[in-house]
Amino acid sequence: MNAMTSGSARPGRHVPLLLIALAITLTAVVVAVPLVYILWRALSEGFAVFAQNILAPDTLHAIWLTTLVAVITLPVNLAVGIAAAWLIARFTFPGRKALLTLIELPFSISPIIAGVCYLLLYGRQGLLGPALAEADVTVLFALPGIVMVTLFVTSPFVTREVLPLMQAQGSEQEQAALTLGATGWQVFRRVTLPNIRWALLYGAVLATARAVGEFGAVSVVSGAIRGQTNTLPLQVELLFNDLNTVGAFAAASTLTVIALIVLVVKTLVEGRART
Amino acid sequence: MSVAAVATIPAGRRKRVLPGFGLTLGVTLTYVGIIVLLPVIALALKGAEIGPARFWDIVSAPRTLAALRLTILAAALATVFNAAYGLLMAWVLVRYRFPGRRLLDAMVDIPFALPTAVAGLALTALFSQNGWYGQVLAPAGISVVYTIWGVAVAMSFTSIPFVIRTVQPILEDLDRGQEEAALTLGASPFQVFTRVIFPAILPAYLVGITIAFARSLGEFGAVIFIAGNLPMKTEIASLLAVIRLEEYDYNGAAAIALTLVAIAMVLLVASNWMQARLTRRRVPA
Numbered sequence: 001m002n003a004m005t006s007g008s009a010r011p012g013r014h015v016p017l018l019l020i021a022l023a024i025t026l027t028a029v030v031v032a033v034p035l036v037y038i039l040w041r042a043l044s045e046g047f048a049v050f051a052q053n054i055l056a057p058d059t060l061h062a063i064w065l066t067t068l069v070a071v072i073t074l075p076v077n078l079a080v081g082i083a084a085a086w087l088i089a090r091f092t093f094p095g096r097k098a099l100l101t102l103i104e105l106p107f108s109i110s111p112i113i114a115g116v117c118y119l120l121l122y123g124r125q126g127l128l129g130p131a132l133a134e135a136d137v138t139v140l141f142a143l144p145g146i147v148m149v150t151l152f153v154t155s156p157f158v159t160r161e162v163l164p165l166m167q168a169q170g171s172e173q174e175q176a177a178l179t180l181g182a183t184g185w186q187v188f189r190r191v192t193l194p195n196i197r198w199a200l201l202y203g204a205v206l207a208t209a210r211a212v213g214e215f216g217a218v219s220v221v222s223g224a225i226r227g228q229t230n231t232l233p234l235q236v237e238l239l240f241n242d243l244n245t246v247g248a249f250a251a252a253s254t255l256t257v258i259a260l261i262v263l264v265v266k267t268l269v270e271g272r273a274r275t
Numbered sequence: 276m277s278v279a280a281v282a283t284i285p286a287g288r289r290k291r292v293l294p295g296f297g298l299t300l301g302v303t304l305t306y307v308g309i310i311v312l313l314p315v316i317a318l319a320l321k322g323a324e325i326g327p328a329r330f331w332d333i334v335s336a337p338r339t340l341a342a343l344r345l346t347i348l349a350a351a352l353a354t355v356f357n358a359a360y361g362l363l364m365a366w367v368l369v370r371y372r373f374p375g376r377r378l379l380d381a382m383v384d385i386p387f388a389l390p391t392a393v394a395g396l397a398l399t400a401l402f403s404q405n406g407w408y409g410q411v412l413a414p415a416g417i418s419v420v421y422t423i424w425g426v427a428v429a430m431s432f433t434s435i436p437f438v439i440r441t442v443q444p445i446l447e448d449l450d451r452g453q454e455e456a457a458l459t460l461g462a463s464p465f466q467v468f469t470r471v472i473f474p475a476i477l478p479a480y481l482v483g484i485t486i487a488f489a490r491s492l493g494e495f496g497a498v499i500f501i502a503g504n505l506p507m508k509t510e511i512a513s514l515l516a517v518i519r520l521e522e523y524d525y526n527g528a529a530a531i532a533l534t535l536v537a538i539a540m541v542l543l544v545a546s547n548w549m550q551a552r553l554t555r556r557r558v559p560a
Contacts, residue, residue: 015464016371023367024379026360030432031382034397035389037407041400080306087299102307105315108543109536110493112513116532117314119520120321126525127317151310171293184294213390215496220517233392233496240396240500249400252393259388266388267381 035256042253045246053250058227062235063254068143069231070211073150077207078200081158086192088159089166090174104156114152115220118145122221141223146231149217154207161203161273162196169195202266202273209262213255318536321529333530342512343534349423349498349511350491353431357487361438362480368439369446386435391496394432399501402428421503426511429498430491437490441483445476478553482546489542492535 043050088100122139123129132139139145177187215233222229232255239248333339368380401408402419419425457467495513502509512531519527
């Protein structure tokens with residue numbers, strides 16, 4: 001800006017102001033208004049109606065199911081994310097690069113395709129479908145399928161945040177602790193974990209936000225059975241299709257508030273996670 | 276780094292000093308195998324089972340072709356908007372200081388944070404005939420909901436951050452000396468932008484555009500709210516794959532899904548290639 005505005009008066013003097021105004025206007029129209037609109041529509045008929053919609057049995061069940069999925073997937077993502085990062089950062093072995101590519105694969109496959117893959121595997125005519133039916137194991141249109149496909153979609157998040165940090169920090173501290181007689185578990189708890197805690201938190205926040213909000217992948221495997229396998233994002237669609245717009249916006253506003261909280265936490269943690 | 280550390284240990288002892296190799300390898304392989312690899316293999320096997328002739332029949336069927344055409348066209352429209360808006364935003368956020376800049380920067384992340392179904396619901400209501408935006412556009416004869424424009428709007432919303440977040444760091448690291456030299460030599464600010472700045476950020480810009488396009492092609496949640504999902508008209512390819520599944524036409528679903536994966540992989544390879552060129556060019560500087 002300085003380079004453009006300093007010196008003699010030029011015809012392009014107002015360009016920065018124009019560009020700033022354009023950027024703000026566009027962002028308001030494209031991002032801010034939709035965000036405000038969700039909250040406004042959810043509360044447009046008063047708080048009582050809003051509460052009534054949130055407390056409707058099916059919506060309440062969807063909130064419960066979404067919470068359950070988030071609570072189950074979080075520890076799995078943490079444990080496996082750390083294990084994978086430790087493996088890739090601390091050891092060299094044949095196939096290491098291929099494994100890393102495989103870990104990151106879910107980021108390049110769109111969630112809806114992930115859902116299709118799961119159905120082709122566990123579905124009635126799928127690869128494992130007949131065997132599972134025989135053994136009386138239910139994966140699809142039930143909690144296991146929803147959890148597994150959510151894990152597919154969220155699995156790279158923790159590793160992606162923790163791995164670069166582990167690589168940058170090196171293993172000198174861990175080696176030293178081992179030399180001083182610490183056990184492997186002690187090294188992990190006292191040295192590794194404190195070093196990666198912010199990146200771990202950051203990855204966990206991103207993964208959980210995604211687990212709560214995932215729509216495409218879950219919609220394929222859940223069957224969206226009312227009051228049974230409907231997660232909150234699916235409930236938004238169901239209410240919308242029922243023409244219960246206020247109900248849909250009430251459910252959506254819950255997810256919006258979660259998204260805003262995630263955004264604030266993310267901004268607070270981001271700086272610390274990268275160093 | 277770990278290689279160097281391991282190499283300093285006397286060869287007589289065990290090769291790997293850090294514990295946990297067996298455990299983490301076992302956990303990672305088992306997990307990735309079950310959660311990621313097995314479902315993807317199921318898709319690949321199903322695709323192989325169909326055979327090329329049948330595969331071609333499915334993909335070239337009018338309804339599939341119409342869905343693919345709509346998906347690609349709408350994603351292209353969305354990407355044109357994101358390319359222009361993304362460059363503007365990256366420029367404004369990096370080069371100018373003004374009140375509210377940090378808030379504007381934070382708002383860029385909202386499309387990623389917001390669940391796609393929520394975005395779809397909000398955009399559909401806003402652009403419907405009696406919505407805030409629809410009311411303005413309807414007299415002009417523009418309808419967005421249930422048209423390709425609606426699909427494009429939903430796609431562009433969910434992929435807004437990509438171009439901005441790839442161009443921003445490159446623009447920040449740019450050496451200002453060249454610009455000042457060009458200005459001193461009598462170039463106009465516009466010339467400085469087109470001749471000095473733009474070529475420097477072009478690789479990152481192209482990477483951002485490619486990722487945004489790929490994400491738009493794969494978008495589902497936001498789109499199905501606003502599209503109306505009319506076969507042959509506003510039905511996206513991934514929805515058609517799901518419809519085929521619901522009809523127990525697993526071959527049809529697998530063929531469409533594989534086509535989409537193939538397009539995504541081509542775009543991924545292209546963006547990796549550009550990224551590799553980008554980093555190679557930045558290292559000597």
